[in-house]
Amino acid sequence: MSFYRWQGKDLVIACHLQPRASKDEFAGLHGDSLKIRIKAPPVEGKANVYLMKFLAKCFGVSRRNIEIIGGELSREKRIRIIAPATLPEALGIETGE
Known part of the structure; x- marks a missing residue:
């Protein structure tokens, strides 16, 4: 099974989050999920907000x-990433078209 699937023009990814990492990065697969390391702590929703900002930048959306x-x-x-403008090359995601 792949960590992503397309729903029309939207991309849905399964991810395993590692907060409090030394840097922000995609770190390969963790089972059937994409492992994402972020610097933010998992406190009061800060990691979720940070993750959304990181993904928005990577996929070229707001x-x-x-x-x-x-x-x-x-x-x-x-x-869910609504109509991603770019696909990070390192992830190997094929377009849904």
Whole structure:
């Protein structure tokens, strides 16, 4: 199983979040999820906000185009990226067209 799927023009990714990392990065796969390391602490929703900003920058969209659709209080999350403008080459995501 892949860590992503397309829903029309929207991209849904399963991710495993590692907060309090030394740097922000995509770190390969963690089971069937994309492992994402971020510097923000997992306190009072700061990690979720930081994650959405990081993904918005990586996929070339505004933060309002990033939605956490599952696992808001968990390290295992499902994220919807509404009409991504760019696809990070390192992830190997194929276009949904």
